[in-house]
Amino acid sequence: MSIGFGIIGCGMIANFHAKALADAPGVELVACCARDLEKAKAFGEPLGIACYGSVEEMLADPKVAAVSIATPSGAHMEPALLAAEAGKHVVVEKPLEVTLERCDKIIDACDKAGVKLGVTLQSRFHKSSQLIKGAVEGDRFGTVTMGDAYVKWFRTQEYYDSGAWRGTWELDGGGALMNQAIHTVDLLTWMMGPVTEVTACTGTLAHERIEVEDVAVATVRFESGALGVIEASTAAFPGSLKRIEISGTLGTAVLEEEDIKTWEFAEMTDEDRRVQEEMIGKNKTGGGAADPAAIGHHGHTAVFTDVARAIQSGETPLVDGREGRRSVEIILAIYKAAKTKQSVPLPLV
Numbered sequence: 394m395s396i397g398f399g400i401i402g403c404g405m406i407a408n409f410h411a412k413a414l415a416d417a418p419g420v421e422l423v424a425c426c427a428r429d430l431e432k433a434k435a436f437g438e439p440l441g442i443a444c445y446g447s448v449e450e451m452l453a454d455p456k457v458a459a460v461s462i463a464t465p466s467g468a469h470m471e472p473a474l475l476a477a478e479a480g481k482h483v484v485v486e487k488p489l490e491v492t493l494e495r496c497d498k499i500i501d502a503c504d505k506a507g508v509k510l511g512v513t514l515q516s517r518f519h520k521s522s523q524l525i526k527g528a529v530e531g532d533r534f535g536t537v538t539m540g541d542a543y544v545k546w547f548r549t550q551e552y553y554d555s556g557a558w559r560g561t562w563e564l565d566g567g568g569a570l571m572n573q574a575i576h577t578v579d580l581l582t583w584m585m586g587p588v589t590e591v592t593a594c595t596g597t598l599a600h601e602r603i604e605v606e607d608v609a610v611a612t613v614r615f616e617s618g619a620l621g622v623i624e625a626s627t628a629a630f631p632g633s634l635k636r637i638e639i640s641g642t643l644g645t646a647v648l649e650e651e652d653i654k655t656w657e658f659a660e661m662t663d664e665d666r667r668v669q670e671e672m673i674g675k676n677k678t679g680g681g682a683a684d685p686a687a688i689g690h691h692g693h694t695a696v697f698t699d700v701a702r703a704i705q706s707g708e709t710p711l712v713d714g715r716e717g718r719r720s721v722e723i724i725l726a727i728y729k730a731a732k733t734k735q736s737v738p739l740p741l742v
Contacts, residue, residue, distance in 0.1 A: 470499055496718045544624070577623075585615050593731040
């Protein structure tokens with residue numbers, strides 16, 4: 394029996410959630426809601442699903458067993474708490490929330506209600522990401538010395554002007570880091586392990602009428618002792634594919650979007666050569682580098698498939714609330730370091 398999902402919020406990202414739910418086995422999109430009922434109808438009626446003007450009304454629908462939250466980033470907590478209280482499983486679009494306090498309230502509510510919580514940090518599901526993660530865990534890099542992440546994207550002024558919430562601390566939670574680079578920050582810490590210290594500089598150099606950064610550079614120290622750099626921007630025309638570089642005494646791997654661009658180790662195997670042949674050319678979109686809509690929905694499909702597996706098996710989603718919280722904490726530490734002009738240790742207290 395399919396798990397009935399309702400989407401909360403009917404903006405741009407909801408379209409990707411709807412496409413992903415249509416492709417994911419074991420789930421079915423049955424409802425949507427928005428504060429503006431007409432907006433909900435414009436989104437949901439072509440899909441043949443129930444449309445509601447409030448979260449509470451949708452949660453009362455017995456066909457809705459789980460929700461997908463696609464509201465602005467700083468408005469994830471309230472519907473998540475309502476859903477958990479109603480006994481519905483919860484999937485939250487990244488970031489989980491924009492403060493650790495709000496993240497923790499969602500996690501605690503879902504724990505208390507005994508419902509599953511997943512976060513759409515879908516890059517972890519890509520085969521290329523998993524290959525690099527496996528190589529780190531398999532000590533293929535020898536002593537890992539550096540882990541670097543680069544997200545040099547471009548957003549027009551019109552992008553920020555298109556919604557009153559965009560570029561605000563309250564609802565966007567930050568700029569190039571929290572909104573655009575969070576997937577890559579999540580991948581970096583997933584591959585490299587916990588971050589223990591950051592220093593940073595941020596700036597708003599190319600956009601008007603926004604509160605948040607459009608350029609950020611941070612240095613990070615990992616628990617392993619390795620060092621790294623995180624760079625993020627929405628002011629780098631024409632926009633480049635996101636990139637992660639992992640280096641060590643015995644190897645280097647470079648990931649660009651879903652492509653493994655470099656896969657070199659001191660002792661190469663036949664499997665390594667197969668990776669070199671098969672894992673280049675996987676990227677089929679612009680990765681959102683210049684256009685936020687220029688992404689595929691296959692990653693979201695993997696998230697919903699995994700959450701459905703967790704619901705049916707009683708296991709934990711691959712990217713649960715605690716995993717989703719990690720990248721938020723790193724980004725908040727970077728913001729604190731930039732503001733105080735001091736090194737900031739993690740975990741944050």
